[in-house]
Amino acid sequence: MSSIIKKEYDIPANDFSLAGEASSNVRKLLTQLGVYPTVIKRTSIAMYEAELNVVIHGNGGKARVEIFEDKIEILVYDEGPGIEDIELAMKEGYSTAPDFIREMGFGAGMGLSNIKKNSDRFVLESEPNKGTRVYITIYLY
Amino acid sequence: MEVKQIKELITGEVHTCADRMDIVIKSACGADLMSDVMAFSKENAMLLTGLVNPQVIRTAEMMDIQVVVFVRGKKPTAEMCELAEEKGIVLLSTELTMFTACGILYKAGIAGKGSGCE
Ligand SMILES: Nc1ncnc2c1ncn2[C@@H]1O[C@H](COP(=O)(O)OP(=O)(O)O)[C@@H](O)[C@H]1O
Ligand SMILES: [Mg+2]
Numbered sequence: 509m510s511s512i513i514k515k516e517y518d519i520p521a522n523d524f525s526l527a528g529e530a531s532s533n534v535r536k537l538l539t540q541l542g543v544y545p546t547v548i549k550r551t552s553i554a555m556y557e558a559e560l561n562v563v564i565h566g567n568g569g570k571a572r573v574e575i576f577e578d579k580i581e582i583l584v585y586d587e588g589p590g591i592e593d594i595e596l597a598m599k600e601g602y603s604t605a606p607d608f609i610r611e612m613g614f615g616a617g618m619g620l621s622n623i624k625k626n627s628d629r630f631v632l633e634s635e636p637n638k639g640t641r642v643y644i645t646i647y648l649y
Numbered sequence: 650m651e652v653k654q655i656k657e658l659i660t661g662e663v664h665t666c667a668d669r670m671d672i673v674i675k676s677a678c679g680a681d682l683m684s685d686v687m688a689f690s691k692e693n694a695m696l697l698t699g700l701v702n703p704q705v706i707r708t709a710e711m712m713d714i715q716v717v718v719f720v721r722g723k724k725p726t727a728e729m730c731e732l733a734e735e736k737g738i739v740l741l742s743t744e745l746t747m748f749t750a751c752g753i754l755y756k757a758g759i760a761g762k763g764s765g766c767e
Contacts, residue, residue, distance in 0.1 A: 524675055525728070528707035532736075535711070552711040613708075614699045616684030627653070 510583075511574040513537065519584070521568025524612065530571045531556040534582075541575070543648055550626040551580055551646050557619040558642045564609050565589070566640055577630075582644040589620055591634035597633070598624070605621035650674055650759060652716055652739055655695075659750050661718065663689055664725050664740040665733045672715050672739065676762040683708045690714075692737045692762040697750055699723060706732045706740075715739060728743045 515537070517530035531552055538548045555571070562569040562584055569586025591597045598620050605615025624630040629645035653670040656663060663670070677695035680686050686696060686708055695716040696709060701723045709717050717733070719725060719742040725733070733740045743750055755761065 525703040527704065528711065532707070532710060534703060549691065549711075549713060553691075556707070556711045612702050612704055613681060613683035613698075614704070616682055616688075618684050618688045622688050 509575050513573075513575040515573045517571040517573070518588075519562045519569050519571060521563065524563060524609075527560050527563040528556055530573075531559050534573055534580075537557060537573075537575070537578070547646060547648055549583075551644075554623045554626040554630075554644050554646065555582055555584065557623045558582070558644065560614060561619055561640075561642070562586045562588075564605055564614065569639075578649060579647045582646075583641060584644070585641040587639040589591055590636040590638050590640055591632075592636050593627075594632055594634055597634075650757065652741075654757075655716070655718075655754065655759075656741055658717065658753050659741075660745040660747055661741040661743045662724075664742060665730050666737060666739040669715075669737065669739050674716060674759060676760040677751075677754060678761065678763065679747055681747075686712060686714075689763045695759070697747060697754075699747055701725060701729070703729055703732055705729070706736065706738060709733075709738050710736045716741065718743060718750065720745060720750050 535552050566586030566588035572583040574581045600621045601617045603615050603617030609615040627644045628647050631643040634640040663695045676693045678690040678693040679697040681700045696714045697718045701722050711746045716739045722744045725740050
């Protein structure tokens with residue numbers, strides 16, 4: 509099935525205050541389409557956490573969003589340092605975020621597990637020195 | 650409880666969306682850690698926090714939080730107010746500490762929803 513809407517967003521590396529712009533755009537799109545509020549919230553949480561990770565850990569990247577009749581598919585990716593031990597990174601509480609990120613209220617190590625919790629399908633691919641790709645699928649109904 | 654009553658109870662100052670004082674709040678969350686808000690506060694429409702940066706507003710937007718209260722006399726910046734105004738989020742501030750502000754509102758009937766151990 510072909511998608512109804514296809515969007516691509518830049519996630520800039522150096523401006524932490526802009527992290528969330530892409531997620532905010534997708535939110536508006538889903539609201540306009542009349543998607544259930546609970547689905548919008550799950551999508552928002554998952555995409556925002558992925559976007560934050562790209563800003564905080566991935567040196568910036570991109571998001572590709574496709575909305576189908578029955579689901580939304582999101583790919584958030586970067587060509588940053590990648591993740592050495594994916595199993596460890598998925599553990600709640602594990603974080604390599606620097607202190608200034610913690611001072612801004614993030615870096616508690618719950619992002620990846622929170623993405624997984626809010627997605628219907630979640631795939632994390634990463635390779636050291638190559639980058640990280642997070643695939644999120646959420647069903648609309 | 651309407652936001653205007655909340656404002657009275659904590660002797661708050663209104664910084665944005667003064668036209669939305671009739672929003673009804675049933676439950677709230679108090680946190681300085683936005684990671685916690687993202688993970689454990691799915692049902693609350695109000696956040697009390699001592700943290701002041703634009704990501705507080707963005708987190709509020711993602712979590713459908715309609716009212717943010719800055720405690721301990723902290724004030725949102727002009728950049729934050731602009732962002733909040735655009736997203737229709739009410740920003741309040743109070744001189745009270747987190748503990749006291751939460752206590753007053755809890756006693757007045759605002760609940761705390763969500764758990765730390767799902
Ligand atoms: N895009 C990414 N690029 C590199 N490392 C990442 C990326 N996303 C996550 N990580 C690694 O996984 C850890 C856990 O991520 P997460 O659960 O979101 O927690 P947090 O972002 O709070 O550190 C991060 O601290 C980081 O080491
Ligand atoms: Mg994270």
